[in-house]
Amino acid sequence: MLRLLLWAFFMSELLAPAGNPQALIGALNAGADAVYLAADRFGARAYADNFTEEEIIEGLKMAHLLHKKIYLTVNILTRQEELSELIAMVSRLYEAGLDGVIVQDLGVLTALHEACPELLLHASTQMSITSPEAVPLLKTLGCSRVVPARELSLEEIRAIRAQGIEVECFIHGAMCYAYSGRCLMSSFLGGRSGNRGRCAGPCHLPYEVIGETGEKALSRCYPLAMKDLCVLTILPELLDANIDSFKIEGRMKKPEYAAGTTVFYRKYIDRYVEWDKKGRKTHWKIDAEDLEELESLYIRTDLSTGYYHERNGRNLITMKEPGYAGADQKLLETIHDRYLTQTPKVEIQGKAVVRTGSRITLTCTAEGTEVLSEGVPAQQAKNRPLTKEDIREKLTRTGESSFDFDHLEVETDGASFVPVSDLNALRRDALSKLENTLLSRDHRQAKPYREAKCPASKAAKPCLASLVRTREQFEAADGICDLVIADGNLVNLIGEGTLSRKGKGELYAALPPVYRKSDAAQYAKISGNLCARVDGLYVRNLEEIAICQEKDYHVKVLAGPSVYLWNRKALETVSSLVDAMTFPLELSGRELESTFSDVFGKMFLPVYGRAPLMISAGCVRKTAGQCDHRGEHWFSLEDRKNVRFPVLCDCLHCTNTIYNSVPTSLHAEDALLRFLSCRGFLLSFTDESGDQVKQILRGYCGLLDASDPAERKRAGERIAGAMPAGYTTGHFRKGAI
Incomplete structure (x- = not known):
C-alpha cells in the first residue's frame, strides 16, 4: 500500500535523446517525459545535427504545452573566449523557458548558477561523480541533479540519492570503456x-x-x-531504487531509434506500475518479440545490464569488432510513420458564436485555462448562410498549430455569413492567445554575466614537484625535488609510518584517480595517521576536494590536472577550495598563458610524464x-x-x-621560459627506473638554473637521453579540438 501511495507522487522520468527537431517530435510522441538535446555549439555530440536557438525555442513551446521538459546539454570543457557566448546563449533560452542544463565545466556551472538562478543544473556524467561525498559540494555550486558515472553499482547510486539530490541514470545505449x-x-x-x-x-x-x-x-x-547497455530485464530494481530519471543514450543515432527505444521503455515502465499494483504475483518478464525489435533498432554489439551489478569483467566487453551493422528497415519505417510525421498536439475544447450584426467569437479551453477571441461582425447572408457544420469545419482546421479540437460547440442564428479569411483569423488569434497564456509561466529574466575575480599571483621561481609510484622512484626524487607526491601503495606506507622523506622539502599523498565506496573504506583507516605525516594531499576529483573541505585535515591541497580548469570562472571556483592547482593537459601553452598568466603563482605546469x-x-x-x-x-x-x-x-x-x-616532455620548448613564474613544474613518473627519474629530474633542475641557451640545450639533452623511446610535447603546441 505504501508503494502505491509513493507512486501517486513519484514516477521516474523517462528521458530521451534528440539529435535534431524530427527526433524531438518522435521522442515526445513516443512517450518521453523529457528530452535532452544540444545547440549547434557547446554539446558533447559535436557531430550530431543538433538545434539552432530558434528550433530549441519552438521545441520548448511544444514540450511545455504537453507538460514535458527539455534539458540542454552544455557538457563540454569550455575555453575562456567561449564562456561569455555560451552563457549568453543559455540565458536567452532560460528566458524562453528552458528547464535545465547538463553541465561538465565547473566554470560554466558557476556562471549559470549566477546568471540563471532558477535554471535546473545537472552535473553531467562527464564530471565522473562516483560517490556521495561530492554531493554537498555540488549542491553548493547549484546542482539539483547528478548524472553519476555509468560505472556505479545500484547500491552506490542509492547512496548518492540518499544525500537529497536527484539522480539521472543511463538505461540504454552505448557505453564508454x-x-x-x-x-x-x-x-x-x-x-x-x-x-x-x-x-x-x-x-x-x-x-x-x-x-x-x-x-x-x-x-x-x-x-x-x-557491450551496449539494456536494463529492461532489471528495470524493477532500478524503479524500486527511486532513480529520478532514466536516460536513453543516442543523440548521434537516427530519430527512429530514439522514438523506438522510448516506446519500449515507456511500455515497460508503465507495465511495472500495473505489475506492482497487482502485488508482483508473477515474475517480471520481457516479451521476446519486444526485445528482438529493440535490438534490431540499432545493430552494433551484444547487450548487457552494465555495471549495476558488476564492477567489471569480460562479459561486459564485446571482444569482437563493434560498429553499426544496420537496422530493421521495415521496423524503422513503421516507427517513422507512427511517431515522426505528426507534431504532437494538445486537445482543447471550444465554443464559437456567429450571429448577424454581432462580432464573431471563439472561446478556447485547455486544462482549465480559457481565452476569448473576437472577430469581425457577422453579415446577413445574401445567398446561402453558414451552417454549424460549415463553421465547425473551418474553425477546426488547426493545421501546424499546437492544438486540436476535441470538441467544438457552435451557436449560430442560421442566417449569417462570414468570409473564410475572417474565420481563419479568428481561429489563429484564439489559438495564439491560448498558447501564450499557457506558456506565460516560462518567462524569466537572466542576470548579467559576471567575469571571474582571480587575485594576481606569481612565483619567483617554480619549485620542482614529482609524482612517484615506487619506492625506487621515491628515493630518487627525495634528494632532488622540492615536493614529492607519493602515489599508489606508497600512500599506505606513509600512513603506516614506514616511508618518509629524508631530504628537505614537502611530502604530499596522492588520493585515488577515482574515489569509490571501496576507496572511502581504505582511506578511513589511514586518514588520521596519513595527514599527520604529510604536508599536503594531491586530489584528482570533486569527491576528494569535498572530503578535504569537510574533514579539514589541516594540510595543503593540490588539485591535479583532471580537476579541469579551462577558463577563469573554473579557476575562481576551484581556487576557493584548494591551495594550488595544475594546468589541464589539453590546452596549448599559448592558451594557458593568455588565460592564466596573471595567476601563475597558483599553478603547477605538467612538464613531464606519460x-x-x-x-x-x-x-x-x-x-x-x-x-x-x-x-x-x-x-x-x-x-x-x-x-x-x-x-x-x-x-x-x-x-x-x-x-x-x-611520455610528454616540454624540455625543448622555448615557450617554457614564459612559465617561470608558476608555482611549480610537475613531473609524473609511471614505469621509469630510479636512474631515469634522477636523470630527468636533474635535467629539469638544470633547465631551471640555466643562464644561457647552451646550458638549457645540455640540460635538455640529458632529459632526452633518459627517454630512449622518444617523447611528445602533447598539446603544448596545439590545443585539443
Missing part, C-alpha cells in the same frame, strides 16, 4: 577531444593484450569495446583471465601499428589506467 570525462585517448592520439564532444572512438579499435612478462595475454581483439589516456573501471588483466585482485600489475595494449600503451592494473583501487606510449 573509460569513466566519462576521464578519457584523453582520442585527444592525444588524434587531436579530437572527448571533452569537446569529438571523440574518434579509439576504444573501438583492435589491440593485443600483453602481459607483465611480455607474453601475449590476448590475441588481437577488441578488449576496450563495451599522459593518462584512460581511467577505467574495466580491467584488461581480468578480461585476459589473469586477475587475482592483488597488488599492481603492468600490462600493455599493442595497436595495429605495433605501438604499445602501458596499462596500470591497480587492484588496490580496482582501476586501470592506460598511459600514452611515450
Whole structure:
C-alpha cells in the first residue's frame, strides 16, 4: 500500500535523446517525459545535427504545452573566449523557458548558477561523480541533479540519492570503456577531444593484450569495446531504487531509434506500475518479440545490464569488432510513420458564436485555462448562410498549430455569413492567445554575466614537484625535488609510518584517480595517521576536494590536472577550495598563458610524464583471465601499428589506467621560459627506473638554473637521453579540438 501511495507522487522520468527537431517530435510522441538535446555549439555530440536557438525555442513551446521538459546539454570543457557566448546563449533560452542544463565545466556551472538562478543544473556524467561525498559540494555550486558515472553499482547510486539530490541514470545505449570525462585517448592520439564532444572512438579499435612478462595475454581483439547497455530485464530494481530519471543514450543515432527505444521503455515502465499494483504475483518478464525489435533498432554489439551489478569483467566487453551493422528497415519505417510525421498536439475544447450584426467569437479551453477571441461582425447572408457544420469545419482546421479540437460547440442564428479569411483569423488569434497564456509561466529574466575575480599571483621561481609510484622512484626524487607526491601503495606506507622523506622539502599523498565506496573504506583507516605525516594531499576529483573541505585535515591541497580548469570562472571556483592547482593537459601553452598568466603563482605546469589516456573501471588483466585482485600489475595494449600503451592494473583501487606510449616532455620548448613564474613544474613518473627519474629530474633542475641557451640545450639533452623511446610535447603546441 505504501508503494502505491509513493507512486501517486513519484514516477521516474523517462528521458530521451534528440539529435535534431524530427527526433524531438518522435521522442515526445513516443512517450518521453523529457528530452535532452544540444545547440549547434557547446554539446558533447559535436557531430550530431543538433538545434539552432530558434528550433530549441519552438521545441520548448511544444514540450511545455504537453507538460514535458527539455534539458540542454552544455557538457563540454569550455575555453575562456567561449564562456561569455555560451552563457549568453543559455540565458536567452532560460528566458524562453528552458528547464535545465547538463553541465561538465565547473566554470560554466558557476556562471549559470549566477546568471540563471532558477535554471535546473545537472552535473553531467562527464564530471565522473562516483560517490556521495561530492554531493554537498555540488549542491553548493547549484546542482539539483547528478548524472553519476555509468560505472556505479545500484547500491552506490542509492547512496548518492540518499544525500537529497536527484539522480539521472543511463538505461540504454552505448557505453564508454573509460569513466566519462576521464578519457584523453582520442585527444592525444588524434587531436579530437572527448571533452569537446569529438571523440574518434579509439576504444573501438583492435589491440593485443600483453602481459607483465611480455607474453601475449590476448590475441588481437577488441578488449576496450563495451557491450551496449539494456536494463529492461532489471528495470524493477532500478524503479524500486527511486532513480529520478532514466536516460536513453543516442543523440548521434537516427530519430527512429530514439522514438523506438522510448516506446519500449515507456511500455515497460508503465507495465511495472500495473505489475506492482497487482502485488508482483508473477515474475517480471520481457516479451521476446519486444526485445528482438529493440535490438534490431540499432545493430552494433551484444547487450548487457552494465555495471549495476558488476564492477567489471569480460562479459561486459564485446571482444569482437563493434560498429553499426544496420537496422530493421521495415521496423524503422513503421516507427517513422507512427511517431515522426505528426507534431504532437494538445486537445482543447471550444465554443464559437456567429450571429448577424454581432462580432464573431471563439472561446478556447485547455486544462482549465480559457481565452476569448473576437472577430469581425457577422453579415446577413445574401445567398446561402453558414451552417454549424460549415463553421465547425473551418474553425477546426488547426493545421501546424499546437492544438486540436476535441470538441467544438457552435451557436449560430442560421442566417449569417462570414468570409473564410475572417474565420481563419479568428481561429489563429484564439489559438495564439491560448498558447501564450499557457506558456506565460516560462518567462524569466537572466542576470548579467559576471567575469571571474582571480587575485594576481606569481612565483619567483617554480619549485620542482614529482609524482612517484615506487619506492625506487621515491628515493630518487627525495634528494632532488622540492615536493614529492607519493602515489599508489606508497600512500599506505606513509600512513603506516614506514616511508618518509629524508631530504628537505614537502611530502604530499596522492588520493585515488577515482574515489569509490571501496576507496572511502581504505582511506578511513589511514586518514588520521596519513595527514599527520604529510604536508599536503594531491586530489584528482570533486569527491576528494569535498572530503578535504569537510574533514579539514589541516594540510595543503593540490588539485591535479583532471580537476579541469579551462577558463577563469573554473579557476575562481576551484581556487576557493584548494591551495594550488595544475594546468589541464589539453590546452596549448599559448592558451594557458593568455588565460592564466596573471595567476601563475597558483599553478603547477605538467612538464613531464606519460599522459593518462584512460581511467577505467574495466580491467584488461581480468578480461585476459589473469586477475587475482592483488597488488599492481603492468600490462600493455599493442595497436595495429605495433605501438604499445602501458596499462596500470591497480587492484588496490580496482582501476586501470592506460598511459600514452611515450611520455610528454616540454624540455625543448622555448615557450617554457614564459612559465617561470608558476608555482611549480610537475613531473609524473609511471614505469621509469630510479636512474631515469634522477636523470630527468636533474635535467629539469638544470633547465631551471640555466643562464644561457647552451646550458638549457645540455640540460635538455640529458632529459632526452633518459627517454630512449622518444617523447611528445602533447598539446603544448596545439590545443585539443
